[in-house]
Every structure is written in structure tokens, then in C-alpha cells.
Amino acid sequence: MDILTIQNLCVSFLENTVVRNVSMNIEEKKVTAVMGPSGCGKTTVLRAVNRLHELSSHARVTGKVILGGADLYALDAILVRRKIGMVFQRPNPFPTMGIYDNVVAGYLLNGLKLNKPEMDNLVEESLRAAALWDEVKDSLRKRGAWLSGGQQQRLCIARALAMHPEILLLDEPTSALDPKAAASIEELIVQLKKTVTIMLVTHNIAQASRVSDFTAFMYLGELVEFGASEKMFTTPQDKRTEEYLTGKFG
Amino acid sequence: MHNLQIRQLISKTFFGMVCLFSFLSALPLVLILGYLLAKGVSALNWQFFCRMPQPLGEAGGGIANALLGSALLLAVAFALAVPLGLSLGIYLAENKKSRLADCARLAVEILQGVPSIVVGLVIYTWLVLPLKTFSALSGGAALALLMLPVIVRSTEETLRLIPLELKEAALALGVPYYRTILRVIVPSGLSGIVTGVLLSLARVAGETAPLLFTAFGNPFLSWRLDRPIESVPHLIFYYATSPYAEWHRLAWGASFVLVLSVLCLNLAAKFLTRRWRVQF
Numbered sequence: 112m113d114i115l116t117i118q119n120l121c122v123s124f125l126e127n128t129v130v131r132n133v134s135m136n137i138e139e140k141k142v143t144a145v146m147g148p149s150g151c152g153k154t155t156v157l158r159a160v161n162r163l164h165e166l167s168s169h170a171r172v173t174g175k176v177i178l179g180g181a182d183l184y185a186l187d188a189i190l191v192r193r194k195i196g197m198v199f200q201r202p203n204p205f206p207t208m209g210i211y212d213n214v215v216a217g218y219l220l221n222g223l224k225l226n227k228p229e230m231d232n233l234v235e236e237s238l239r240a241a242a243l244w245d246e247v248k249d250s251l252r253k254r255g256a257w258l259s260g261g262q263q264q265r266l267c268i269a270r271a272l273a274m275h276p277e278i279l280l281l282d283e284p285t286s287a288l289d290p291k292a293a294a295s296i297e298e299l300i301v302q303l304k305k306t307v308t309i310m311l312v313t314h315n316i317a318q319a320s321r322v323s324d325f326t327a328f329m330y331l332g333e334l335v336e337f338g339a340s341e342k343m344f345t346t347p348q349d350k351r352t353e354e355y356l357t358g359k360f361g
Numbered sequence: 362m363h364n365l366q367i368r369q370l371i372s373k374t375f376f377g378m379v380c381l382f383s384f385l386s387a388l389p390l391v392l393i394l395g396y397l398l399a400k401g402v403s404a405l406n407w408q409f410f411c412r413m414p415q416p417l418g419e420a421g422g423g424i425a426n427a428l429l430g431s432a433l434l435l436a437v438a439f440a441l442a443v444p445l446g447l448s449l450g451i452y453l454a455e456n457k458k459s460r461l462a463d464c465a466r467l468a469v470e471i472l473q474g475v476p477s478i479v480v481g482l483v484i485y486t487w488l489v490l491p492l493k494t495f496s497a498l499s500g501g502a503a504l505a506l507l508m509l510p511v512i513v514r515s516t517e518e519t520l521r522l523i524p525l526e527l528k529e530a531a532l533a534l535g536v537p538y539y540r541t542i543l544r545v546i547v548p549s550g551l552s553g554i555v556t557g558v559l560l561s562l563a564r565v566a567g568e569t570a571p572l573l574f575t576a577f578g579n580p581f582l583s584w585r586l587d588r589p590i591e592s593v594p595h596l597i598f599y600y601a602t603s604p605y606a607e608w609h610r611l612a613w614g615a616s617f618v619l620v621l622s623v624l625c626l627n628l629a630a631k632f633l634t635r636r637w638r639v640q641f
Contacts (some may be wrong), residue, residue: 127460134437156390163532163533166528166529166532189535189536190535191535192532192533192534193534193535196533196534197529197533199526199529199530199533201526203524203526203527203529203530204530205530205545205549206527206549206639206640207528207545207548207549207551207639216531216534217534217535219396219544220531220534220536220540220541220544220545221534221535221537221540222540254640256640267530270530270534271533271534272607274534274535278406332606
């Protein structure tokens with residue numbers, strides 16, 4: 112079942128159009144990978160979904176992004192971002208907070224009240240979901256910066272999961288990590304799709320093929336091909352996809 | 362071979378010169394401190410801090426009125442300059458390129474260069490004349506105007522160094538912009554901001570010129586913000602230019618206390634920068 116529909120999405124910064132007419136349907140509780148060479152607009156698509164592109168005052172968006180029947184651009188951006196979690200390229204735990212506070216940062220910073228047992232449960236549940244609980248359960252008060260890069264990234268995933276998002280956006284979540292940490296994040300992504308819908312941006316073809324159910328291939332701001340990963344990686348329909356997959360460019 | 366020796370000689374001479382000049386530039390502070398210590402420490406005792414100046418001819422007495430006055434003036438300046446300076450610093454860090462930011466940044470730079478006596482004169486016409494009295498309030502306002510540029514610059518520079526990823530992390534959790542600034546960005550830069558505030562206090566604690574026609578001075582103990590008030594630098598100026606040996610002694614003591622407090626503020630700022638630094 113589709114949870115998110117992107118229709119004719121165009122994004123431009125000043126005169127520069129970065130994303131042209133992208134349409135795709137994201138299925139619930141599946142991993143959809145968006146891949147393509149650097150600068151193809153894949154991250155911009157992702158940021159348009161939780162409206163983080165609005166940080167740049169020059170950004171202009173046309174088209175629709177529909178989540179569960181509601182147009183996201185008709186809602187308040189703050190509510191949209193609480194429904195759609197995001198994890199970034201570089202791990203970015205809040206440096207002034209301990210691990211515990213980082214996990215529930217979405218509640219603390221928003222001033223949402225939770226009592227202590229609720230909060231304790233939420234922290235444990237989120238850290239377990241992010242496969243980090245066993246490593247940090249005895250040092251929940253320590254600063255996030257004390258963790259390794261891969262652990263920090265899982266902490267960021269736990270922080271996003273704690274908000275119980277409908278969709279989790281991952282923007283090249285392993286590109287700043289070493290191969291071992293990257294592998295553990297990939298494993299985690301496969302685990303997570305049981306409970307949450309995931310959109311994964313990556314320039315790593317192998318990663319997209321390993322973890323995704325659906326893949327979108329973007330090139331120069333356009334969506335070239337979109338479909339089941341199995342099919343795309345074995346019999347790509349478009350010549351450009353084939354060339355990218357065989358390493359002729361990108 | 363000959364050539365190499367000459368180059369080594371030049372290199373060594375250069376290094377020697379750099380060391381010499383570094384030593385020479387550190388020397389004045391050591392001399393000042395030593396001189397103040399020798400001259401001023403003898404004036405210090407329990408009475409010096411707790412008692413009022415005695416009438417001429419009587420021994421003893423202290424500078425309690427000036428100490429209280431300076432503390433009050435700094436408190437007023439702090440209360441005025443910190444909210445303004447922080448707000449402007451945050452604005453400048455957040456809006457690097459807007460027209461208003463460019464104007465404000467330029468204004469702050471120029472304000473930093475305005476002689477303190479001129480600041481005093483301006484506050485005299487803005488506050489003292491309309492209120493028809495010299496007051497602690499106008500003295501504090503003059504000091505606040507001098508503190509402002511230091512706070513703005515340090516706040517802006519600190520906040521600019523905070524990675525954009527941190528702001529994005531908070532916004533992506535659905536945290537409103539103002540909460541992101543107040544609860545993520547400002548706490549992450551707290552050490553730099555507090556350091557800037559302490560340094561600005563240290564900068565104005567010894568200012569005399571802007572207080573001459575604002576706080577004016579007061580030989581009696583006063584708590585009131587709407588009355589003239591004594592301050593340590595003004596007392597030093599007044600006593601040191603007097604012909605009485607007893608007053609000279611008090612002036613040396615006051616100078617020593619003033620320099621020591623400024624030194625402490627600077628050391629505290631240094632300590633905090635190190636202690637509260639946030640690892641990104």
C-alpha cells in the first residue's frame with residue numbers, strides 16, 4: 112500500500128532547477144532507495160519530503176507530496192517534520208546532551224511532557240530498535256560525542272524513531288562511516304522496515320541493491336527509472352540506468 | 362658550506378629577536394602588577410573594603426562606596442548590554458547576508474571605535490539632561506554601550522562556528538525555529554558567549570571617562586539608581602590627583618583591587634572557554 116505519493120515535484124534554487132518533474136509512490140513498510148551520481152537531486156527530493164529545503168530562502172517547490180491523503184505543503188512544516196524523521200549524512204547528536212536526552216530530544220526540545228517511566232521506556236525501546244541499547248545501557252548519561260561514528264549514527268536513528276515517525280528519511284547515512292559501521296547500519300535498515308517506511312538516499316549501488324525493495328534512479332534532476340529493486344538491478348529498462356549500474360558513469 | 366652557516370646564523374638571530382620582543386611585550390604587565398603590588402597592598406585591610414572614606418586628616422577609612430558603586434554600575438550595564446548584544450549576535454550569525462545585518466555589523470564595528478569619552482557625552486545628553494540628574498542608571502548605560510560591540514562580535518563569531526547539521530537535526534525533529542536557537546544553538550556556543558560577556562565586563566570595569574558626566578561620583582554610600590554614584594576608577598582619578606598622602610595610599614590600593622578584578626575576569630573567561638568547550 113502506498114503511504115507517500117510524490118507528484119510532479121520540481122525544486123529550484125534561484126534560477127537553478129535541481130529537481131524536475133519527479134513522481135513516485137512510496138510503499139508502506141518497505142525500503143525505497145533513491146540513487147544516482149552526485150548532484151543529481153536525490154538529496155533535494157528527500158529534503159523536499161520533510162520540507163527541510165525551506166531552510167534556504169531561495170528554494171521554490173511546485174508539485175505535491177501527499178502523506179496519507181494530506182498534502183504536506185498545506186500542513187505546518189513543524190508537524191510534517193514530526194511525522195517524517197530524518198537521519199543525515201554525518202552523525203549529528205546534540206553535543207550538549209547525554210545519550211538519554213539525545214534520544215528523547217524531540218520531546219525535550221519541543222516541550223512535550225512525558226513522565227519518567229514513559230521516558231525511560233521510550234529511550235529503551237528506541238535504542239533497542241536502533242540496535243544500540245546493549246552497547247550504551249550503562250552509560251546513558253554520557254555525552255553523545257563519546258560514542259564512535261557508527262554508534263552516533265545509530266543514536267541519531269534512535270532519536271528519529273523516538274518520535275514514532277510514519278516515514279524515516281535516511282540521507283546517505285553510511286557515507287561518513289567505516290565499512291564495518293556501515294554494514295551494521297545496513298543490517299539495521301533491513302530490521303527497521305518491519306515497523307517504519309524508509310526512504311534511503313545513496314550513491315552506493317551495492318547498498319541500494321542490498322537493502323532496498325524499490326529503487327529510483329535519478330540523473331540530472333530527473334527520475335530516469337523507478338521500480339522493484341530486483342528488476343532494476345537485473346534488467347534495467349533505461350539505457351542510462353544500465354550504464355550507471357555497469358559503472359560507465361557516476 | 363659558508364653559505365649554510367650564514368643562513369643558520371640569520372635563522373638563529375631571527376629566533377632570538379622574536380623571543381626578545383615577546384619577552385619585552387610581556388614585561389609591562391609584570392612591571393605594572395609588581396608596582397601595584399608594592400604600592401597598593403599596604404593599603405589593603407578589612408577596613409579598606411568595608412568602611413567609607415574618612416574626613417581629611419583622619420587615618421584609616423576605605424572605599425566601600427566605590428566598590429559598591431562599581432558593582433552596581435556593572436550590574437546595570439550587564440542587564441542592558443547582555444540581552445541586546447545576544448539578540449544582535451544571534452541575528453547576525455543567522456542572517457549573514459541580509460541588508461540589515463550588513464548595516465548592523467558595520468554599526469557595531471564603528472561603535473567599537475568610538476572613544477569612551479564621546480559615549481559618555483552622548484549619554485549625558487540622552488539621559489542626564491532629560492532626567493536632570495547624574496545617576497547610576499546613566500553611568501550603567503554608558504558602560505553598556507561600550508560592552509555591546511564586544512558581546513555582539515563574540516556571540517556572532519561563536520555561533521557561526523556551530524555546524525549547520527546541528528540546526529538541521531533539531532529542525533528535522535519538528536522543533537520550531539526559536540526553540541532550536543534557544544535550546545540547541547545557544548547552549549552549544551555557551552562557552553564562547555559567556556567568555557565574551559566576561560571580557561566585555563573586564564573591558565569596561567576600568568573605564569573612567571564615560572562615567573565623568575554620567576555617574577559623576579559620590580562621596581557617600583548610595584544604592585540608588587537615580588542618584589550619582591561613586592566608582593573605583595573615578596575614585597582613583599579623584600584621589601590620585603588630590604594633594605593628600607592618605608588619599609594617594611587609598612588610590613594605590615583601589616588600583617590594585619581594580620587590576621586584580623580585571624585579571625580575575627580574564628582568567629575566568631579563559632578557564633570557562635576551556636572547561637565548557639563543546640565537542641562537535
